[in-house]
Amino acid sequence: xxxxxxxxxxxxxxxxxxxxxxxxxxxxxxxxxxxxxxxxxxxxxxxxxxxxxxxxxxxxxxxxxxxxxxxxxxxxxxxxxxxxxxxxxxxxxxxxxxxxxxxxxxxxxxxxxxxxxxxxxxxxxxxxxxxxxxxxxxxxx
Amino acid sequence: xxxxxxxxxxxxxxxxxxxxxxxxxxxxxxxxxxxxxxxxxxxxxxxxxxxxxxxxxxxxxxxxxxxxxxxxxxxxxxxxxxxxxxxxxxxxxxxxxxxxxxxxxxxxxxxxxxxxxxxxxxxxxxxxxxxxxxxxxxxxxxxxxxxxxxxxxxxxxxxxxxxxxxxxxxxxxxxxxxxxxxxxxxxxxxxxxxxxxxxxxxxxxxxxxxxxxxxxxxxxxxxxxxxxxxxxxxxxxxxxxxxxxxxxxxxxxxxxxxxxxxxxxxxxxxxxxxxxxxxxxxxxxxxxxxxxxxxxxxxxxxxxxxxxxxxxxxxxxxxxxxxxxxxxxxxxxxxxxxxxxxxxxxxxxxxxxxxxxxxxxxxxxxxxxxxxxxxxxxxxxxxxxxxxxxxxxxxx
Numbered sequence: 001x002x003x004x005x006x007x008x009x010x011x012x013x014x015x016x017x018x019x020x021x022x023x024x025x026x027x028x029x030x031x032x033x034x035x036x037x038x039x040x041x042x043x044x045x046x047x048x049x050x051x052x053x054x055x056x057x058x059x060x061x062x063x064x065x066x067x068x069x070x071x072x073x074x075x076x077x078x079x080x081x082x083x084x085x086x087x088x089x090x091x092x093x094x095x096x097x098x099x100x101x102x103x104x105x106x107x108x109x110x111x112x113x114x115x116x117x118x119x120x121x122x123x124x125x126x127x128x129x130x131x132x133x134x135x136x137x138x139x140x141x
Numbered sequence: 142x143x144x145x146x147x148x149x150x151x152x153x154x155x156x157x158x159x160x161x162x163x164x165x166x167x168x169x170x171x172x173x174x175x176x177x178x179x180x181x182x183x184x185x186x187x188x189x190x191x192x193x194x195x196x197x198x199x200x201x202x203x204x205x206x207x208x209x210x211x212x213x214x215x216x217x218x219x220x221x222x223x224x225x226x227x228x229x230x231x232x233x234x235x236x237x238x239x240x241x242x243x244x245x246x247x248x249x250x251x252x253x254x255x256x257x258x259x260x261x262x263x264x265x266x267x268x269x270x271x272x273x274x275x276x277x278x279x280x281x282x283x284x285x286x287x288x289x290x291x292x293x294x295x296x297x298x299x300x301x302x303x304x305x306x307x308x309x310x311x312x313x314x315x316x317x318x319x320x321x322x323x324x325x326x327x328x329x330x331x332x333x334x335x336x337x338x339x340x341x342x343x344x345x346x347x348x349x350x351x352x353x354x355x356x357x358x359x360x361x362x363x364x365x366x367x368x369x370x371x372x373x374x375x376x377x378x379x380x381x382x383x384x385x386x387x388x389x390x391x392x393x394x395x396x397x398x399x400x401x402x403x404x405x406x407x408x409x410x411x412x413x414x415x416x417x418x419x420x421x422x423x424x425x426x427x428x429x430x431x432x433x434x435x436x437x438x439x440x441x442x443x444x445x446x447x448x449x450x451x452x453x454x455x456x457x458x459x460x461x462x463x464x465x466x467x468x469x470x471x472x473x474x475x476x477x478x479x480x481x482x483x484x485x486x487x488x489x490x491x492x493x494x495x496x497x498x499x500x501x502x503x504x505x506x507x508x509x510x511x512x513x514x515x516x517x518x519x520x521x522x523x524x525x526x527x528x529x530x531x532x533x534x535x536x537x
Binding site for chain 2: 104109124
């Protein structure tokens with residue numbers, strides 16, 4: 001089972017279309033709407049937790065994008081506590097995107113948030129538990 | 142041009158420290174100096190070389206006396222923040238071990254266990270000035286009638302708290318790989334199947350015992366940097382094995398010497414005493430330790446001039462070999478290769494991953510250097526050196 005929290009921005013021309021229901025009907029996904037708003041310019045914004053098999057999830061995502069919806073992963077924002085991190089490097093063994101890497105020759109452990117896919121593998125591998133999952137609650141306000 | 146052999150004593154070095162004329166360099170700087178000028182010239186110029194290491198060191202713990210209670214108790218079972226401490230010593234004396242998990246920890250029942258809180262974390266919290274809950278139970282005696290005590294206390298409330306570690310600062314350690322076909326969770330970190338990664342855990346050319354491979358300057362009474370304070374080596378650590386195989390430069394190529402150390406917990410800094418959780422393995426304590434090495438002669442200059450290219454370790458399979466107790470070397474690799482990020486094992490490129498913080502190790506070597514330069518730290522003459530290798534004993 002795969003689960004992600006996404007932010008969706010709907011262009012004004014499709015804001016009245018039934019779309020999220022198709023994620024269930026066509027792609028066998030389940031969802032939990034955390035927030036949904038239509039702004040004055042008729043653009044829609046939604047924070048959605050999407051669950052299902054990874055393949056279905058990816059097909060669903062392609063469907064959303066094909067409609068011109070801007071999809072961003074926002075739910076699992078990973079942050080590093082710079083005080084707790086003691087720069088060992090254990091996390092670099094599991095980071096699949098290379099967002100956590102070692103700068104040589106200094107041997108500094110760098111966290112490049114731009115390349116982070118929020119897979120969370122580092123969170124439990126970090127001996128000092130310096131990597132934390134943060135949910136940006138302002139999006140729900 | 143015959144020149145006198147370099148020979149200096151610890152007393153002479155201390156006089157230079159007091160007069161502010163001492164020359165101290167880190168082991169990293171010494172490597173460059175010896176490379177450029179040779180060991181003889183380096184020995185003439187440098188008085189002390191500082192080393193450092195910062196990594197999980199499981200064989201650590203603290204002796205604590207929590208003070209007599211009213212009415213009195215002879216504690217037979219004690220917990221600190223839910224972590225059991227050993228109470229089989231005098232009435233209110235305990236030992237809290239770094240790897241002891243909280244009693245209600247699910248351990249590896251859901252594998253890999255997370256081991257979120259243990260003895261190492263308790264020690265860190267104490268050093269950080271946090272309140273820790275002590276719970277003690279007893280069977281009660283005429284002189285110690287109390288059977289149950291619960292109280293919150295901080296490090297300041299404890300009459301006595303000393304970090305006393307049976308084995309720290311391992312001289313070299315295995316490079317761990319996994320030849321099995323499943324991911325494994327070890328004290329050497331997560332090891333991906335089919336040699337997905339190669340983990341190692343020493344600070345190489347900065348590591349204390351790799352800079353004094355025959356322990357010619359270290360032993361009972363050597364003053365060191367321990368957890369941000371001044372501590373002492375009090376003897377060889379458990380599993381101290383001076384007779385491990387060595388390279389031609391005298392440096393062991395597998396785990397060899399170890400240190401038993403102690404220091405006052407009340408003087409330590411939480412930055413250098415950190416509780417850690419090792420996925421699927423357990424709790425531990427990451428600790429900062431640095432040893433100053435007096436350059437008594439040219440030989441010590443040569444030893445401390447060792448570089449990552451000249452320090453080798455063995456590659457060991459933790460997937461099949463290690464758990465069976467059948468450790469065999471699958472090849473040797475230098476710390477220069479390990480630090481490059483990629484090594485070659487059986488022709489396959491493997492990502493190398495450090496578990497020991499080189500950044501923090503260097504910071505320790507520099508702090509120690511500063512202490513000595515500023516006259517805050519004097520070197521000590523060991524009362525008894527650590528047991529050295531048979532081959533070395535024959536020579537001298």
